[in-house]
Amino acid sequence: MAAIREEADVSPSGAAAIEDIATRHLVQPWPTSGSIGAEARGLIQSGEGIYVTDHTGRRLIDGPAGMWCVNVGHRRPELAQVLYDQAMDLSYNSPWYTTNAPSAVLAERLAGHAPEGMNHVFYTTGGSSAVETALRFMQFYNNVRGRPEKKLIVSREGAYHGSTYLSASLNGRPRDHDWMDSASQLVLKLSSPNPFRRPSGVSVEAFCDGLVEEFRTLIATTGAERIGAFVAEPIQASGGVIVPPGDYLKRMRALCTEHDILYISDEVVTAFGRLGQVFASDDVFGIKPDMITFAKGVTSGYFPLGGVMIASRLFSDLRQSNHSDAMFAHGLTYSSHPIGCAVALKNLDILEDGLLEQARTISGHFQSRLKALEALPLVGEVRGLGLMACIECVADRVSNNPLTLDLEVGKRIDKHCQEMGLLVRPLINMCVMSPPLTISENQIDEMADILDRSIRLTQDELV
Ligand code: PLP
Numbered sequence: 001m002a003a004i005r006e007e008a009d010v011s012p013s014g015a016a017a018i019e020d021i022a023t024r025h026l027v028q029p030w031p032t033s034g035s036i037g038a039e040a041r042g043l044i045q046s047g048e049g050i051y052v053t054d055h056t057g058r059r060l061i062d063g064p065a066g067m068w069c070v071n072v073g074h075r076r077p078e079l080a081q082v083l084y085d086q087a088m089d090l091s092y093n094s095p096w097y098t099t100n101a102p103s104a105v106l107a108e109r110l111a112g113h114a115p116e117g118m119n120h121v122f123y124t125t126g127g128s129s130a131v132e133t134a135l136r137f138m139q140f141y142n143n144v145r146g147r148p149e150k151k152l153i154v155s156r157e158g159a160y161h162g163s164t165y166l167s168a169s170l171n172g173r174p175r176d177h178d179w180m181d182s183a184s185q186l187v188l189k190l191s192s193p194n195p196f197r198r199p200s201g202v203s204v205e206a207f208c209d210g211l212v213e214e215f216r217t218l219i220a221t222t223g224a225e226r227i228g229a230f231v232a233e234p235i236q237a238s239g240g241v242i243v244p245p246g247d248y249l250k251r252m253r254a255l256c257t258e259h260d261i262l263y264i265s266d267e268v269v270t271a272f273g274r275l276g277q278v279f280a281s282d283d284v285f286g287i288k289p290d291m292i293t294f295a296k297g298v299t300s301g302y303f304p305l306g307g308v309m310i311a312s313r314l315f316s317d318l319r320q321s322n323h324s325d326a327m328f329a330h331g332l333t334y335s336s337h338p339i340g341c342a343v344a345l346k347n348l349d350i351l352e353d354g355l356l357e358q359a360r361t362i363s364g365h366f367q368s369r370l371k372a373l374e375a376l377p378l379v380g381e382v383r384g385l386g387l388m389a390c391i392e393c394v395a396d397r398v399s400n401n402p403l404t405l406d407l408e409v410g411k412r413i414d415k416h417c418q419e420m421g422l423l424v425r426p427l428i429n430m431c432v433m434s435p436p437l438t439i440s441e442n443q444i445d446e447m448a449d450i451l452d453r454s455i456r457l458t459q460d461e462l463v
Contacts, residue, residue, distance in 0.1 A: 015043045015055030029163075047074025050436045050443055052423070060418060061447055063433045064425040068237060068269045068388070069296035072350045073436040079302045079346055086342035095336040102341035109348055113278035114309045115288040123307045123336045127268035127295035128162025130306035131231070134264045134291045135166050136330050137310065138229045141262070144318055144326045151186065152222065154215070154230045154261070158192030158239030161231060161266055170231055173239055174428075188222065190214055192236060193244035196381045196392065196400070208245040215255055224259035234280050237269040240430050241390035243383055253287040262314075265289035268306070272297030273351050273437045275386035276360035279309075284385075290314060298344045305340035351437075359437040362444070363387050369448035370433065376452070378409070378459045388434040390427075391451065393458075403429040409458060416454035422447055 022028075023040040031039055043055040050073055051059045065071060072079070086102065093100050103123060111119045122137075124130045135153060142150040155161070155170035162168055169182035172189055191214060198207040219227060234249060236242035256263040265287070270280040271294040277283035281292055288311075295306030318326075334340075363386045370389045371382050380394030393409045395401040403409050410426030417424050417431075425432040435447065 015045075018055075019043055049073045049075070050439050059421065061422045061435065061443065061450075063417070063423045063435055063447060065434050065436045066301050067296065067425075068274065068434045069301035071273050071297040071437050072300040072347055072355060073438040076300070076302070076350070078350070079300070079343055082342050082346045083302065083339060086339045090338050093338060095331065100336065100338040100341070102338050102345055103336035106341045106345050106348070109345065110278075110307075110309060114292065115279070115282040117288070117311055117313060118292070118309045119312045120310050120315065121307045122310065123305065123341070124295070125304050125332055125334050125337075126306045127266075127293065128164040128167045129332060130268065130293035130295055130308050131161045131167035131170070131264075131266060132164045133330060134293050134308045134310075135229065135231075137291070137308070137314075137328065138262050138264070140326070140328045140330070141314055141318065142228050144321045144323050146321075147225070149226055150260075151228045152188055152226050153186055154188045154190060154218065154227060156190045156192050156232060156236070158194060158236045158242055159231070159233060159266075160236070160238035161233075188218060188227070190218065192239060192242055193248050194236075194240075194242045195245045196383065204245045208248050208251075211245075211248060212251045212255065215252060219255065219259050219261075224261065227259065227261050229262040229264050230256050231264040231266060233266045233268075234270050234285050235275075235385060235388065237388065237432075237434075238427070240392060240427060241384050241388050241432060243385050249285045249287050253289070256290075262290040263287070264291045264293065266293045268293055268295045269297075269388070269434070270386075272300075272347070273356050273359050274388055274434060276356055276363060278348070278351065278356070280386075298347065299340055300347050302347070303337070303340040303343045304334075305337065305344055355437050359387055362437075362439065362441065365441050366435075366439070366444050369444055370451070373448070373451060373455065376455050376459065378455055378462070384433075387437055387439070389432070391431045391433075391455070393429045393455075405429075407462065409462075412458045412461065413451070413454045416457045417450050420450045420453060422450040422454075424451070 019040040023038055027037055028039050028041055044052050045055050046053045050061055052062045053059050107121045110121050122133055124133050139151055155172060157172040159170055159172040161170040166183055169187050193211050195204050253263050265281040267279055275284045279292055281287050281289050290311045292309040299305045366387055367384055373379050373391055374382050378393045379391055380400045381392045383390055393403055395403050409429045410431050413431050414424050414426040
């Protein structure tokens with residue numbers, strides 16, 4: 001371990017060399033064609049608790065917990081130990097012919113947290129492959145049940161569901177499709193349930209009614225016999241932490257039940273403590289989906305793992321079909337990976353051992369400290385739930401008009417924050433925060449103070 005560290009010299013001078021290698025050899029995620037294959041990104045050397053340290057030794061609060069994932073914080077010795085121990089016991093087995101203990105024990109633990117009647121899990125390597133698996137399962141389910149035309153997928157504007165072809169086809173954020181192909185013939189889009197962007201003069205209740213009506217109309221005009229699934233994040237995360245109004249999710253669930261449309265709840269972000277529960281669909285929003293996709297926080301980012309929880313009734317339906325030899329021809333080499341599942345078990349121990357409760361307790365302080373930033377003229381709205389929040393900046397507070405893209409307000413705020421010791425996730429004219437659940441009140445105060453100063457500096461620059 002030490003030898004590897006010595007070889008990789010990440011002192012300031014060594015860092016320059018590594019950045020140079022990265023620039024010449026790495027294709028970074030989400031590049032633009034102007035810099036693809038030639039882009040250096042800041043070098044992070046280590047992490048501890050809620051902090052990461054860059055190559056200059058500067059410590060930064062990890063405001064987005066990596067990518068919404070480092071839920072139990074960085075540098076957990078017990079997780080490192082499990083990684084090592086499991087690799088020494090059994091680093092891999094083929095899920096094609098065999099099974100392993102960590103994946104089975106984890107499945108039982110997850111079923112204990114999932115909504116009633118959801119007893120099975122299919123493991124994947126991350127969130128995109130989890131969504132892809134859920135969609136392919138829906139297709140298989142309807143083929144076997146003799147309904148091959150019931151395949152359309154309903155998604156929403158503002159959604160993010162992944163970067164594989166089918167999962168990405170559901171995405172609904174600006175720029176997701178500008179230069180990319182997708183299976184658009186399979187996807188129907190509804191409006192984002194974003195109360196902040198509701199038409200002026202419309203109450204939140206009426207807005208919610210309109211969203212449900214939009215779905216009802218879509219089903220009526222398309223035909224329920226052609227719609228296989230509705231896919232929704234309980235809170236649209238990368239779309240800007242959109243918390244849906246009132247009983248929107250329950251009413252969408254009810255429409256799905258009425259029309260035999262599978263409800264896929266994409267909990268890649270919201271599961272594993274971000275909203276204070278292991279799964280939020282039922283425990284926070286009171287809905288029982290047919291499938292729940294998860295990833296990220298399941299291992300707190302210590303190992304790539306994802307999965308789909310699947311309601312047992314779907315298996316009964318399949319077993320009762322006339323096609324007992326129909327194969328769900330879908331599996332990944334790293335499905336049920338023993339190391340990932342062992343890490344997830346230990347991660348779950350940590351969450352259950354007080355951290356979920358701590359997240360529930362501290363989230364009030366987190367939300368109220370950030371909400372106070374609405375006093376700043378540049379801020380149109382601060383919204384969120386649990387330990388996820390978004391600051392949306394606007395051109396003016398009366399119209400709430402969005403700022404023009406070229407101002408890159410999110411990036412400006414992030415730059416000032418970094419200078420003061422905080423990483424945030426910039427999203428066009430928004431900044432998103434989802435810190436490790438281990439964050440303390442004082443650290444939240446520090447975050448909020450840095451954000452306050454950074455937004456003021458950005459405001460001054462725009463005048
Ligand atoms: N679903 C949601 C809600 C996400 O936020 C993400 C990633 O951010 C994904 C799916 C895709 O997950 P991954 O990047 O692990 O493939």
